[in-house]
Amino acid sequence: MRRTATTANAILGLLALRREWSTWELTKQLRRNMRFFWPRAESQIYEEAKGLVGKGLARDRQSFTGKRGRTSYAITAAGRKQLKRWLATPPKPTTLECEPLLRVFLGTLGTDAALRAALAQVRADGSAVLDVGRVVGLEYLAGTAPFQDQVVVRALVFDFLSHHARMLIDWADRSEAVLDAWSGQSDEQRTALSLQIIRDNLDRYPVPSASLGADPTELRSGSGEQA
Amino acid sequence: MRRTATTANAILGLLALRREWSTWELTKQLRRNMRFFWPRAESQIYEEAKGLVGKGLARDRQSFTGKRGRTSYAITAAGRKQLKRWLATPPKPTTLECEPLLRVFLGTLGTDAALRAALAQVRADGSAVLDVGRVVGLEYLAGTAPFQDQVVVRALVFDFLSHHARMLIDWADRSEAVLDAWSGQSDEQRTALSLQIIRDNLDRYPVPSASLGADPTELRSGSGEQA
DNA sequence: TTCTTCATGTAATTAGTTACATGATTGA
């Protein structure tokens, strides 16, 4: 009853963009485009696609390549209706899952090498996004992308992922520089550096005017450089 | 067959920082600090804590508040050993799960209002991080944070989350401006704007001289039937 | 006194992953 089943709706959305998809094409699409903001194992796709058929939201068609079967899917009228309904529901919150950051959080329990390995992983995660972005972005610019007609929304997604990726890489770079600075520093110096990092970040938060309640003396003056 | 069980290790890490934790304190900690990079349902904590005891990595202690029981946990020597081992293993990739972005991806199938709702959610997600950051950050600056001695690593986490949050908010702002620009624009103008967004992002990628070349093959979604 | 929030869990269910198995196609 309370089933949101986002993955199923994601597939439904793909089905709505083209008249027929083989399961393989669906998985390829998820690998290429959606994995960075809705990552799922490929076996899940097979499962969900079958589920859609079971609910009458898609229909399947069998064909053969040699003696090996293949299933293709197409959206039904009921499927389109369900998709519209879903798109009108409130979105779920964004979540980030960053195991390397957990390791940094617990970093004092481990080694310097472990800390650096965590940073390296985050940098690699960002690079992986950019690597795909370069290929896909150039396709759109060339006008040859598989869903060129969707470019107006895809550009927004592209912008998101690009910034996300660069955030990861830049953070890894900054943090590595901090680790480098630590060597030869006293505990006091390290602490001072850390507090400065926190202060720098806080200074850049725009205080939300909506929620400023009691007294403005609480706020730091001189933060008037908003864009 | 590798059992990493990151959530269990996360709890183990908390246990290593203090001599005893009640389950409630563990859940509170996860809500306050870790939920933005390792979000888990609270019921999971109870489960995992029991699991740690079962494996001898922690021991539990029962007490009472009135007639109601309470369980507290402490790490064992074996637990510390396991924790060290885990910290030395390679980190897992970062993943982002952004349902609003999926909605933007499929945005042409829905309404303008739905698109804006997705952006609003992302902005809210960023704000939620900053709201906690303000409180926690000031605690560290004041020297009164519960784990003040961990400030050197916590500052790095703080830096990450601050930038992540601002990335979300800035993207929502930019994208909303794009939606505003769309009204009164022709399809050609919208497309031009979108391509410009993609171009701007690509221009800012440093092309990694190391991994040039590779494959432009991956594209080509077959069946060139496009609307 | 009653309401709300803090605190402590259990039960039922589902979503998702890992591992495996195997046919078809390509190209060296």
Next chain:
DNA sequence: TCAATCATGTAACTAATTACATGAAGAA
């Protein structure tokens, strides 16, 4: 013809969520 990779799934399992139930403490 052999290996790699493309393509198509299934089985087994576990991690995780939702929903529920209820006691204690403090505020109104």
